[in-house]
Amino acid sequence: MAVKAKALARPATRPRFSRRRVRQNLEGWLFIAPVVVGVLSFYFVPILISFYTSFTNADGLTKPDWVGLFNYQRLFTRDQFFRRSVLNTLFYVVGHIPLTIGLALALALLCNRPMRGVTWFRTAYFIPVVTNVVAVSLVWSFFFSPRGGIINWGLSLVGIGGPAWLTDTTWAMPAVIIVSVWFGVGYPMIILLAGLQGIPEIYYDAAKIDGASTWGRFRYVTLPLLTPAIFFLTITQFISSFQVFGIIYVLTGGGPARATSVYIYYLYQNAFQNSRLGYASAMAWVLFAAIALITLVQWKLQKRWVIYD
Amino acid sequence: MANVSQALARTRAGNQARATVMLGRFGVNLFFYALMSALAVAFLAPLLWMVTASLKPEHLVLSLPPDFLPRHFRWENYREVFEVIPLFLYNSVKLAFLTVTGVLLVTSLAAYAFARLDFWGRDFAFSVLLATLMVPGIVTLIPLYIIYKNIGWIDTHYPLWVPKVLHSVFATFLLRQFFKQIPQELEDAARIDGASTFQIYWRIMLPQVKPALAAVGIFAFLDSWNDLFGPLIFLNSLELQTLPVALKLFQGEFFSQVNVLMAGATLSIIPILVVFFAAQKYFLQGITMTGIK
Numbered sequence: 001m002a003v004k005a006k007a008l009a010r011p012a013t014r015p016r017f018s019r020r021r022v023r024q025n026l027e028g029w030l031f032i033a034p035v036v037v038g039v040l041s042f043y044f045v046p047i048l049i050s051f052y053t054s055f056t057n058a059d060g061l062t063k064p065d066w067v068g069l070f071n072y073q074r075l076f077t078r079d080q081f082f083r084r085s086v087l088n089t090l091f092y093v094v095g096h097i098p099l100t101i102g103l104a105l106a107l108a109l110l111c112n113r114p115m116r117g118v119t120w121f122r123t124a125y126f127i128p129v130v131t132n133v134v135a136v137s138l139v140w141s142f143f144f145s146p147r148g149g150i151i152n153w154g155l156s157l158v159g160i161g162g163p164a165w166l167t168d169t170t171w172a173m174p175a176v177i178i179v180s181v182w183f184g185v186g187y188p189m190i191i192l193l194a195g196l197q198g199i200p201e202i203y204y205d206a207a208k209i210d211g212a213s214t215w216g217r218f219r220y221v222t223l224p225l226l227t228p229a230i231f232f233l234t235i236t237q238f239i240s241s242f243q244v245f246g247i248i249y250v251l252t253g254g255g256p257a258r259a260t261s262v263y264i265y266y267l268y269q270n271a272f273q274n275s276r277l278g279y280a281s282a283m284a285w286v287l288f289a290a291i292a293l294i295t296l297v298q299w300k301l302q303k304r305w306v307i308y309d
Numbered sequence: 310m311a312n313v314s315q316a317l318a319r320t321r322a323g324n325q326a327r328a329t330v331m332l333g334r335f336g337v338n339l340f341f342y343a344l345m346s347a348l349a350v351a352f353l354a355p356l357l358w359m360v361t362a363s364l365k366p367e368h369l370v371l372s373l374p375p376d377f378l379p380r381h382f383r384w385e386n387y388r389e390v391f392e393v394i395p396l397f398l399y400n401s402v403k404l405a406f407l408t409v410t411g412v413l414l415v416t417s418l419a420a421y422a423f424a425r426l427d428f429w430g431r432d433f434a435f436s437v438l439l440a441t442l443m444v445p446g447i448v449t450l451i452p453l454y455i456i457y458k459n460i461g462w463i464d465t466h467y468p469l470w471v472p473k474v475l476h477s478v479f480a481t482f483l484l485r486q487f488f489k490q491i492p493q494e495l496e497d498a499a500r501i502d503g504a505s506t507f508q509i510y511w512r513i514m515l516p517q518v519k520p521a522l523a524a525v526g527i528f529a530f531l532d533s534w535n536d537l538f539g540p541l542i543f544l545n546s547l548e549l550q551t552l553p554v555a556l557k558l559f560q561g562e563f564f565s566q567v568n569v570l571m572a573g574a575t576l577s578i579i580p581i582l583v584v585f586f587a588a589q590k591y592f593l594q595g596i597t598m599t600g601i602k
Contacts, residue, residue, distance in 0.1 A: 027506050028428025035419040035438065038475025042453065043441050049452035060458065110345055115338060123589065124349035130585045131356065132535045134553040135574035138560070139355045142362075142567065148371040150358070182352065187596065194597035243445055246537045250557055264447060271451050272542055284448045291445060 054281035064278060071282035082283070084258055085266035088173065092244055092262055095177040096184075097237045101230065103181060104188035109222075111189070112196045122193070126186035133183065137250035140179045141166065144251075169259040172252050176260055179247050188233045195229035196222070227306045235298055239291055263287055356578070363387070363572035370567045383568065390572040393563040397552040398576070401534060404469050404551060405580075408533035409526050411474030416525060417518075420484030421510045425496065435485075442478055450538065457543060468543040469551075473532060480525040483598060487521035488514060523588045524595025530584055552577045 029036075054071055058064035075082050111122045128136065143150045144165040152162030163171040199222065207217045245264040248254060254261035254269070261269075263283070271280035357377055362370045364382045422428070423435050453472070457463050491514065499509045515522070540554040547559075556564060556573050564570035585592065 024426065025428045028422050028426045028431060031422030031426065031506075031510075032419040032434060034415045034475055035477075035481060036434065038415075038472070038477075039438060039441055042472040042476040043444075043449060046449035046452035046456065047444065049455060050448055053452060053455070058455070060455065107348070110341065110348075113341060115341065118345075121345045121349055125352050126593075127356065127582075127585075128352060130531055130581050131578050132553045132574075132581065133537060134557045135359065135577050136355055138556065138570065138574055139359045139362075142371065143355065143358075145371070148373060150354075150373075150375055153373045153375075182355070190593055190596050239445065243447060249537065249541075267447065271454070277451050277455065281451050284445075284451065288444055288448050292443070 050281050053278050054285050056278045058277040059275040060277050071279050085261050085263050089263040093241050096180050096241050099181045100185050104185050107189045108192035128183050129186035133246035134250055137247050144175050166252050167256050172259045195226045199225045224307045231302055231306045359571050359574050363575045367566045367568045386568045386572040390569050397555040401552040405530050405533045407470040408473050409529045412477050412529040415474050416477050416480040420481045421488050424485045424488035464545045469539045484521055487518040491517050520591045523591035527592045
């Protein structure tokens with residue numbers, strides 16, 4: 001409506017290239033110029049270089065040679081560490097995402113209750129998100145220490161002999177997942193809380209009149225209306241957890257015996273410890289393809305479960 | 310008479326019912342307070358442990374059961390940590406300052422133009438900008454390393470703030486949403502008074518989106534302060550390192566005692582908490598703005 005009125009206000013005979021119009025274009029591009037420069041030099045140029053590099057044996061020192069599809073072939077056929085890193089990443093993703101979203105939903109429901117001081121609790125659950133991954137992972141590394149660590153001490157109180165966690169090939173990844181859930185649950189919680197607060201009270205009133213129980217109201221009102229938020233979170237959580245790095249870098253360094261060497265960690269090792277820049281670039285593109293594919297599949301599947309009212 | 314006693318009995322029953330309801334609600338609330346407090350303790354325990362460990366003598370840090378209230382405060386830990394960290398702290402503060410001011414200026418200019426100016430190619434440029442979010446940052450990391458190597462940026466601070474300032478899609482997107490909500494009349498009035506486009510942006514529009522600027526500012530601050538990949542990959546010199554990354558890199562060297570390490574960790578988190586509590590409202594608003602479309 002406003003647009004229409006504006007268009008009508010313009011004289012119909014105005015020339016297309018009036019001085020004013022040129023000035024407007026110039027001004028507009030001047031305002032966005034820094035961002036345009038940024039996108040070109042820190043995004044498009046690097047993308048082109050990255051794609052080219054993935055077909056070379058670049059090592060950052062000598063002049064790179066073209067090796068065709070060799071890097072990609074090697075990834076899929078000959079590199080058992082690569083296969084291991086993919087499996088480790090899947091293990092992490094399968095543990096991290098359901099736990100994070102499930103706990104975030106529980107916390108959001110708790111924080112949505114009309115109670116005094118509820119914002120204090122919300123802040124407490126959210127604080128880990130803003131803290132620094134290095135500092136808190138260092139703390140957790142002491143928590144997980146087999147002797148003298150708080151976690152195994154707590155387990156011993158209920159008669160369980162805890163594992164060696166970070167130095168145990170079976171338990172290192174679960175330890176990483178525990179820290180990642182603690183660290184990351186606040187963000188989805190805030191998104192879900194906003195979703196909960198956006199549900200009109202009238203739906204609950206209607207459900208009450210129809211005799212729905214508390215569980216019924218949750219199952220047939222709350223949950224369906226939260227599906228768009230949950231969908232958004234699943235997509236973003238998939239993208240970010242495929243790229244987990246910081247917690248693992250500090251807690252385990254990919255160990256023990258590669259048990260927590262996830263995709264980005266192995267890529268980091270290849271690129272910056274072994275100077276295999278070409279090979280690591282190929283890894284980056286494979287990851288991008290995988291993420292794009294998974295996002296696309298999720299997008300297609302959303303019709304089956306996401307409800308937009 | 311019968312009526313009266315009946316009525317009385319009814320009120321009494323009503324009162325009793327109300328009392329049970331109230332008692333019930335009290336009980337329910339008590340249950341939820343207990344549950345939520347227990348969860349809060351679990352979430353805060355690592356931070357609490359960090360602070361108390363930073364104030365203990367080393368031999369008591371890992372004692373069990375853990376005592377979260379040290380009897381003797383050993384402030385020397387902080388004196389010791391301050392012998393090493395001022396340089397790292399300075400680097401972190403400097404980078405955060407450059408990033409935050411740069412991001413605020415660059416993204417607000419662009420966001421204002423995208424939201425309110427009418428120019429050729431605007432919508433195309435904006436959609437290209439948004440599309441760059443699709444490719445994960447890891448893809449550009451290696452080529453950026455190669456570029457920086459060629460232009461002599463390795464082992465300088467430039468890679469840690471220049472790209473963050475110039476390629477900040479998320480902040481531009483967030484600010485654009487806010488600029489779009491400002492009524493057109495405000496801009497028209499200023500234009501009639503003869504204000505230039507830049508004056509309108511600076512004097513009229515920017516003050517209108519202060520909450521959004523606060524949100525963008527905090528995001529930029531956290532992004533800079535908590536950056537791990539950047540300092541790890543692009544810096545070699547000890548004297549350029551940022552505080553959080555230095556904690557890990559020199560854990561065995563400068564911070565070999567757990568209590569001193571935890572003093573350093575505490576100092577690396579205090580600035581974030583100060584900023585967070587000062588502007589928590591805007592920060593949470595910013596998150597929900599981008600999460601729910």
